[in-house]
Amino acid sequence: MDVMTMVSMLGGGFLVSLQIFAFTLVGSLPLGMLVAFARMSRVKPLALLARLYISLMRGTPLMLQMFAIYFVPYYVFGIDLSPDSKWQATIVAFIVNYAAYFAEIYRSGIQSIPRGQYEAAEVLGYSGAQTFMRIVLPQVVKRIMPAMTNEIITLVKDTSLAFSIGVIEMFTVAKQLVASQVSMLPFMIAALFYWVFNLLIELAASRVERKLSYYHD
Structure with a gap:
């Protein structure tokens, strides 16, 4: 081959990995805020x-949680x-x-904002929602960007x-290719996919941080 x-073939598997990534962010970012x-x-x-909830999610392996969510409906119900x-x-x-991890990051960012800023916003006539959206949230985003x-x-x-319950994403495809081709090259190509995508995330995060640089700690 x-x-x-x-x-x-690895690119096809990476599309599945991207779908898991995207659906997780869309669901966990707002859920984490609520938590x-x-x-x-x-x-x-x-x-x-x-x-x-946070203790349970962070204190048990993600793989175990996948098994539980997959098998409990059948064996219990x-x-x-x-x-x-x-x-x-x-x-x-x-x-x-991931909502549990994001929740703690959000909490640390929100609680790091000095109380005086809320009081100043109240004096200026801002509502609670306006204070959070216009004053607190931009600073919170800046402070939590590295952790996020x-x-x-x-x-x-x-x-x-995801391979643990049979979802065929890129790592699963790479393992199959390594076994069939008796070569480590598929793993090297998969690593390159992961690295390039994470590099793009780092660059995007750095750009956001620069745009928020006018907020000084």
Whole structure:
């Protein structure tokens, strides 16, 4: 098998990896914000529930969570597994897992804003929503960008864990090619795919940080 054929096959697998990546971000970023607000809530049962959720998601392996979400409906509730069950379990597991990490990053950023800025906004007549959107949020985004970038890069690499329940993404394709071709070249090409994509993420994050540079800590 020639190199271009390998690249084409790995590219097809990478599209699946990108889908996992995109669906995870679309679901986990807003969910993480909701969990962060629940974690900071003055309603103690809600805050305790959010803390328990975060502890459970961060304290157990993502792979184990995928297995649980995939098999529990069948073994506990008797729901038959469909051809789409593996994909659905993968997306749900990734979203609920990464939402927990994003929630803690959001919380640390929000709580790092001095209380005086809220008081100053109140004096100027801003509502709570206006204060958060116009004053707090831009500063929070700037402060959490390094941590968020690190988690997003980790997410790109974690998409390879989907193979554990049979989702054929790029890492799975690379393993199949290595076995059939008796060559490490597919792994090297897959590594290049991951590296280039993560490099693009780093560049995009750096550009956002530069645009927010007028906010000084």
